Amino acid sequence: MSRISVRGFAVASATAVTAVGSVVGVASGSTAQSNNDAEATASGTTLLADIPAGQQAQVQTASLTQQADAQAIAADADAKKEAAEAARKAAAKTAIAKKKQADAAARKAAEDARERAEAKKAASRSATRDASSFSVQSSYSVAQIQAMARQMVPSGQFQCFSNIVDHESSWNYKAVNASSGAYGLFQALPAGKYASAGADWQTNPATQIKWGLNYMNDRYGSPCDAWSFWQANHWY
Template structure:
């Protein structure tokens, strides 16, 4: 087996990783070799070929290379662990936000239901108003505000504005439609009370029942009216 001389510390450092293992066997006096093992390459510099003054430097360089490799592996492992921790944190944050949104939606729904229940309990019946000989539009609107749930009043008002401008005695000359809601025939109001001709509250009661019964609510009735210009 031919051996090459040391050409400098750079050569020694580059071959130190393989050379150190070979020299350890020589240093312990071991001469046994596996018959299947390949012969050392001709250009491999053994530690024994390196001057004694440089052997410590070569060994130090080998250890430094091993330390660098271990540091790189540790950095990769730490990066992987950090990414996994970040994914878990993001998932936990998303779950928490979803739970908060669902809780807020439920609270809003319950609040709306309470408000509607309060509004319904606060509405007055048509018979609770004192009968007058005549009514202004403002008085009729005030009555309606006390009979129609607050959240539905604007839609209710939109329809009355278009149908009669809050005139409870309005008559359509061509069709005979009558009152606040231009009921046709006019006698439909009688289902809410016999005084429908003289009591706006009775007409309001009939109109509210009609919108709720046919469309589900005044606002749903208004949506239909806005699309079709009749209801």
């Protein structure tokens, strides 16, 4: 008992693997090797065989428990590492997929907006009659000028077009601003701007209507866009 009492279970536990290995060697018939091990450990290492039979099971159990705990810790660490790597890959894959979706949605929105703008401009520019298709008269009533405009301005844009003419000249194609010299249905300044639509701009309201429609389309995109600007600024 002196060897056990001196070294105790601390020594036995510290050499649990060696002790268990020695016992396995004895059980398998390695007698010579066991004798050598006994001689080698006689100087200070407690073998399982040196421990009382009643305590050997406790030593073996403690050793196996330590091994199981170490294996469980290692397995848990590996599992956590694998889970973290899987989560990282999944997050990266999700981020890439979301970016692709966002890029595709942005491209689709841009294409839709461009198509709507082009369709809107095309509709605004598609007058049913040109200025030259109207017969020339010596004078025109407001009703006649409005009738011309209805045939030249797309129906969906006419009200906006009319609102601007109402505010600028009250449909008087000979209206002159005494202070600035602005002229005609749209109060063009200088008045000579109308000439880009026709040489008869001073006497033909259809020529002025053509110029005004082109101006609104070119500068704002449509008469309704021009009217929106006019409402915000009281000029266009």
